[in-house]
Amino acid sequence: MTLPSSTSDGDADTEGRTHTDPDAAFGALSDPVRVDIVRVLADRYREQPDDAVLSFSTLRKGVDVADSGRFLYHLKQLLGTFVAKVEGGYRLTEAGHAVVAAILAGTYTRRESVGPTELDSDCPLCDAGVSGRYADGVLRVACADGHPLFVWSLPPNAATGRSIPELVAVARLNLSHTVELLLAGACPGCWGTATTRLTGLGDESEEVSPGFRATCDTCGLRVVGPVGFCLLTQPDVVGFSHHHGVAPSERYLWELPVVQRDAATELAGDGSEEPPGATDARVRVAVTLGGETLRVDLDETARVVSTAVE
Known part of the structure; x- marks a missing residue:
């Protein structure tokens, strides 16, 4: 405008x-x-x-x-x-x-509540049924066993006249746009300087998987999630998915292979697994569809270093 x-x-x-x-x-x-x-x-x-x-x-x-x-x-x-x-x-x-x-x-003046509503989806962690609810400005999606799958803030007007599936789709778009701005170094809230990084690197615990974290140095906005959050709109990932008949925008966020817990692995410290010219790579995300595997290597700031299809 x-x-x-x-x-x-x-x-x-x-x-x-x-x-x-x-x-x-x-x-x-x-x-x-x-x-x-x-x-x-x-x-x-x-x-x-x-x-x-x-x-x-x-x-x-x-x-x-x-x-x-x-x-x-x-x-x-x-x-x-x-x-x-x-x-x-x-x-x-x-x-x-x-x-x-x-x-x-209605950010400061209204309250909306929608759901809980069962979704046509299963938890990728335990196969239990999934439901979503919007209340107090926050959309929460979790399975029947309590695994949180998606949590995102939206103003009350976003929930007006929308069902939970529709609200999940809106929140997914907002997440993608937010992460794109954060990776560009800009906070979508206050437009201050933002930083992104990969977490869980070098952790000796086998229970800790690499993750994604973005923070604003000015207002403190924070986005935390799987490494795949920073690849939702990555052209090679989107193109690879469509090539194999998978439209990412038509599937729930937690169902996408790129955001699965076991999709991201930390690369060897000596760089032996890294492709030529990708010496800054710290984490690899691997997505397998139709007998092919797309590898996406990222540096510690969560930016893509290289991609390759096997």
Whole structure:
């Protein structure tokens, strides 16, 4: 989404960036009139995206405040952060659109509950039946024996009107996009710097398998799971699966061979198992379909070093 540039009442630093105190920014939304202002401007943008500007009088009428002085006072509290004054009137800034999206998503104001619902799937660990439930902003999928198979956070609006199977599919897509951004070094939550790594390397316990972990250095966002999480959209993995008649997007996440517990193994420390030119490889993920095996070698940051088909 691209919006025209706007003025800001924040303090500018020597490089032209502006800063607004968080207390002031969130305090600006502490009154229902101000929330209604951003809602009305958001409605205008949704209905007429090419003409999203409202005049003072039209905006005041939409918010239904008779006292123009009182309305102007509340409008001024939003200017520069959530609302921009432009030629012809007022429009939302990008921060204003983000606030409206959070309101509509119900992230901070709503509660939804769906399920539990049995899924047409068996646990890859014990073959028990699998069910899913959404509550308190979290989707949880587990088998009847208690093995957790998929846990993911989604805002309440994601669950509105969706069944558990549909919600699992949405969460799977969100996971894939999130991991792609994290591997690129960007946090999808706060856009700070993120780091990824493989876990369980060099552990002497046979019970510990290599895993994937991503963390944001700024907001602390964390994604933890099997190594296969970082290969869900890897072109060679997706192409290999389709070549053998397996569409990854049509199967539940925990059913995919690439995320199975025994799919990832740590490579020998002397590098004897590594292909030429892949001296940084630490873990190999092997997927076997139709008599062929795809090998994907990753370094300790969870990035692909090489792929090969046997």
